[in-house]
Amino acid sequence: MSHTSSAPASARESTIQPPVAKQIPVRREHHGDVFVDNYEWLRDKESSEVVEHLKAENAYQEAVTAHQEPLREAMFQEIKGRTQETDLSVPSRKDGWWYYSRSVEGKEYSIQCRVLANNTGDPVADWTPPAVEAGVGLPGEQVLLDGNIEAEGKPFFSVGGAAVTVDGNLYAYAVDNSGDERFTLRIKDLRTGELLPDVIEDIFYGVAFSPDGTRLFYTVVDDSWRPYQVKAHVLGTPVAEDEVIYQEDDVAMWLGFDLSSDRRHLVLSIGCSEFSETRLLRFDNYDAGLSMVIPRSHHVLYEAEPFLLEGKETLLLTHNKDAVNSMVSLVDPEELTKPLSEQNWRTVVGHSREVRVNGAGVTSTHVVVSVRKDTIERVQVLPLRGLGTAAQGAPVEPEFAEELYTAGVSGSDYEAPVIRIGYTSYFTPSRVYDFVLPTAELPRGELLLRKESPVLGGYSAADYVATREWATADDGTRVPLSVLRHASVAQDGTAAGLVYGYGSYEMSMDPGFGVARLSLLDRGIVMVIAHIRGGGELGRTWYEDGKKLTKKNTFTDFIAATDWLAGSGWVDPSRIAAMGGSAGGLLMGAVANMAPEKYAAVVAQVPFVDALTTILDPELPLSALEWEEWGNPITDPEAYAYMKSYTPYENVKAAAYPKIAAVTSFNDTRVLYVEPAKWVQALRSASTGSEPIVMKIEMDGGHGGASGRYVQWRERAWDYAFIADSLGATELLPGAGLK
Known part of the structure; x- marks a missing residue:
């Protein structure tokens, strides 16, 4: 399909009118700066008017992208066709058992299993996993948890932690049925299959038994979704009596725990991205309480x-x-x-x-x-x-x-x-x-x-090429790129391109295989993964040069990566799309404002596009934990002014914006749906172009979207079909695709 042949779709799109949210001005004033927010009312999740508006956004998105449905279905079938659906993990040994998970064709969720290990005295033989076959049970195999049974009749299913006692008798597991990352913990006696009466509600990730199996440790979050307590539950006692081992009251510090490798200590980790503190509890001297390693005051x-x-x-x-x-x-x-x-x-x-x-x-x-x-x-x-x-x-x-x-x-x-x-x-x-x-x-x-x-469907690694290239940023910094393409794409300046980035929290976009990505490469799209500042790819300074008052380096590095692709000889510069999620969604909003003319389409997944409003409200989920990444605009006028100069929602301007899709979830606790909901309204009212701006909202999912694997494949197919359609790259290359 040529780039110009999407004209009929554009004509069709222009006849469908997007929902227009009413404007209720809300005045925000900090450090003498006034911002009037017309769409803040969309934050009221309990309002039937808000819910109706979001449903109207979905209806508009469905109408605008209806012609992409065959492509989405094709991509979904490609993902499904390359995935061995009945599969299993490699068993891993813990104490006297081998633990592994099975996935079964037609079922959304994995099944957790175990089988007894041998102790022959030959260490390497005893640590060689048993040969488990997909779809074939092993003698003595026990099912610990079947996610498909647990998920029946529930809108969402996710496991937030699991643990087994050293003697192998008890199994604790924490389940979330709404996508809000608050879990209910239950304990199963694996000898009988019966559940113990102990049920603990509203816990966070992380579960561990004491080595003697009498206590269970878990984490609790505060109202702003920050893990702040580690508690101990003595089995068989009322949950109301659970002991708070430690409580962290500093709203800018995160709390977690683990057992030491030799299981002699409980290790509490308290910290932010800039300094931390560890406290230890010895199991052989439990009543002595916690001891400090290095206090946080030493930074x-x-x-x-x-x-x-x-x-x-x-x-x-x-x-x-x-x-x-x-x-x-x-x-x-x-x-x-x-x-x-x-x-x-x-x-x-x-x-x-x-x-x-x-x-x-x-x-x-x-x-x-x-x-x-x-x-x-x-x-x-x-x-x-x-x-x-x-x-x-x-x-x-x-x-x-x-x-x-x-x-x-x-x-x-x-x-x-x-x-x-x-x-x-x-x-x-x-x-x-x-x-x-x-x-x-x-x-x-x-x-x-x-x-x-x-990988099924005739996959061969030889059909694809990955190279390391370098873009040059405005300040002369060399930015590493990973460039992925199908081997048959010619360097003749006609292909379509996609630039992907994240660039925050010292997270690195490391090389990794992705079945879904093949559906883009097989349509001739050249994909660039931009390892921009704010990530961790080139060490700690690479991160520090893309946070707080140097955050804009993240955005300009991404634009430099786009310019590299445009001038590489691989692609037609008018056929480049951009994609990123969460903090990478903030990146999408920033580059759409800074260089809208460089992109034919932008997909922003769960985008953090109203960052300043969020971080100015310490009551909102995780806000205080963000100060170390972006600065604290509440107390620091310079941090406020700097954020104000780039935060996407507040910098929407009169410009011909490209096609934009904001993809989000109603129950996301990390990036609230209200951010993309406000952003798309602002974009539509300001855009001087004719390209559609849509919001797709999953009404049942959390920060990672919906929970089952087939549903997640469909979500990925939606994003990729939007990109491929926008770039006029919907047809498979000769010889590419499922075999």
């Missing part, structure tokens, strides 16, 4: 892992003390009683300008370190013997053949002779490896491939 960003090093209590710290890209040190607990400047910390992994240390953990024999170098995440292991001394061994890194890939530890058990590594690249479906930890007999360790996720 160190760190994680602490308590463990025994040659029988001696030790702490492994991953920290940014005198190390912008972080490093790894050892410290003895008695050192923590001294002033910070006098403490003796022993270096395990030193600081490097080129290497970002993301985290470190321990097994009974090794330290496992996650690092990022040249944008790529890697795994390194170091023996515990000699750790932190002159005799420390050299790091060993599992090696992979591809240039652009992602490898990360997806699980390790303290006693295991192996660590589980997840691996993927843009065109290598996800693989699961066990890496046998190095020994004297096996000094480089050994990678054992346990599974590569099957």
